[in-house]
Amino acid sequence: MFETLTSRPDDPIMAIMELCKADANPKKIDLGPGVYKDATGSTTILKAVKLAEELWNREELTKTYVGTVGNQDFCRLMLDLVLGAQHPAITEGRIGAAQSTGGSGALRLGAELLKASLPDATVWASTPTWANHIPLITEAGLKMDSYPYYNRETLGVDFDDMITHLGTQAKRGDIVLLHGCCHNPTGADLSHAQWDRLAIFLAEKGLNPFIDLAYFGLGRGMADDTYGTLKVIEHCPEVLIAMSCSKNFALYRERTGLIAAVTKTPEAAKITRSQFGAIQRKIVSMPPDHGAALVVRILGDDVLREMWVNELESMRDRMRGLRTLLSEALNVQGGEAISAAIKDQNGMFSTLPLTKEQAQKLRTEHAVYLLDSGRINIAGANASNIPRLAESILAVL
Numbered sequence: 001m002f003e004t005l006t007s008r009p010d011d012p013i014m015a016i017m018e019l020c021k022a023d024a025n026p027k028k029i030d031l032g033p034g035v036y037k038d039a040t041g042s043t044t045i046l047k048a049v050k051l052a053e054e055l056w057n058r059e060e061l062t063k064t065y066v067g068t069v070g071n072q073d074f075c076r077l078m079l080d081l082v083l084g085a086q087h088p089a090i091t092e093g094r095i096g097a098a099q100s101t102g103g104s105g106a107l108r109l110g111a112e113l114l115k116a117s118l119p120d121a122t123v124w125a126s127t128p129t130w131a132n133h134i135p136l137i138t139e140a141g142l143k144m145d146s147y148p149y150y151n152r153e154t155l156g157v158d159f160d161d162m163i164t165h166l167g168t169q170a171k172r173g174d175i176v177l178l179h180g181c182c183h184n185p186t187g188a189d190l191s192h193a194q195w196d197r198l199a200i201f202l203a204e205k206g207l208n209p210f211i212d213l214a215y216f217g218l219g220r221g222m223a224d225d226t227y228g229t230l231k232v233i234e235h236c237p238e239v240l241i242a243m244s245c246s247k248n249f250a251l252y253r254e255r256t257g258l259i260a261a262v263t264k265t266p267e268a269a270k271i272t273r274s275q276f277g278a279i280q281r282k283i284v285s286m287p288p289d290h291g292a293a294l295v296v297r298i299l300g301d302d303v304l305r306e307m308w309v310n311e312l313e314s315m316r317d318r319m320r321g322l323r324t325l326l327s328e329a330l331n332v333q334g335g336e337a338i339s340a341a342i343k344d345q346n347g348m349f350s351t352l353p354l355t356k357e358q359a360q361k362l363r364t365e366h367a368v369y370l371l372d373s374g375r376i377n378i379a380g381a382n383a384s385n386i387p388r389l390a391e392s393i394l395a396v397l
């Protein structure tokens, strides 16, 4: 039965994780995987999550199926959190949402919905984008193409090129995949003024926004991290939003996320929700409950919610603090451009302007583990190894 199969190559991130694990150097710095780490290098369970879990263990009465659209209280609370409970799309019932198996599941549900409604549309993604966007979307049967985004020389966003490219290459009805905040892998986000322009541009050109909001709360704060999403909804009548609780609630393995379609009418919202349910049914039947039940417990309880907000803030502050330290350490001859970019960028990731050979040299000669693309996860560093990290980067430039 399996004779025709051959091994698939290791995921490059997993391969680098293995190399790092095998390195006995006590001074190694692991900037590879996309998970938050505290100052001791651990990815711990949030206190708010632990407490919610204790309460939930006592309250939970059944393990029966949650249904194909998952926990709808979870969807409502998450949408209230991100858009604000008084947002017109919420009060007017113009959002169809389903709980998903993490942000990846949300992206897949969104892609499957688009395949059903706009089978000939192309999904445009930033250059570069999170590598898994491509299989998640193309395996649903949609075509993908790319628009210019990150400039590896200026280390900023090529916004004018992005708009010009989409304006000339994308056709009405095509989909534009956007990172709501904390762009993965570059950390380079659009400014408020650029989101303002982009939202109007998308509406005028009849392009459909699909926003991946996997890192909200971890950039510059909730208001800033959701600015772009809110601006796009203000201008575009229909928007898809994929959310994840993997990073901001540190619920990674609980696979907790949601897909939401902002629609023109409440009737259309109901249709999209039923579509999400039907799609989910044929892929995984229904999402797992535990993570979503914990988020409901946290967001629905003033004390737990405040505890989570504080923990989220401390993750965010730690990463901003590390960015400042690394930026200062790199602010020497030859490192000025990277120094400025690191400080300006958001979230866990930055993409350093390194060749594959330079990235390999960092691993083999300096025990600094990053991806071949130059992507680093700043949360993998700590205050005591930042000077060594900066020296190593400068040494390979």
Ligand SMILES: Cc1ncc(COP(=O)(O)O)c(C=O)c1O
Pocket: 034, 101, 102, 103, 104, 105, 130, 179, 184, 212, 214, 244, 245, 246, 252, 255, 256, 257
């Ligand atoms: C940009 C982006 N979107 C979505 C996800 C999906 O996250 P998960 O499926 O773990 O919730 C990730 C995870 O790394 C990501 O980086």
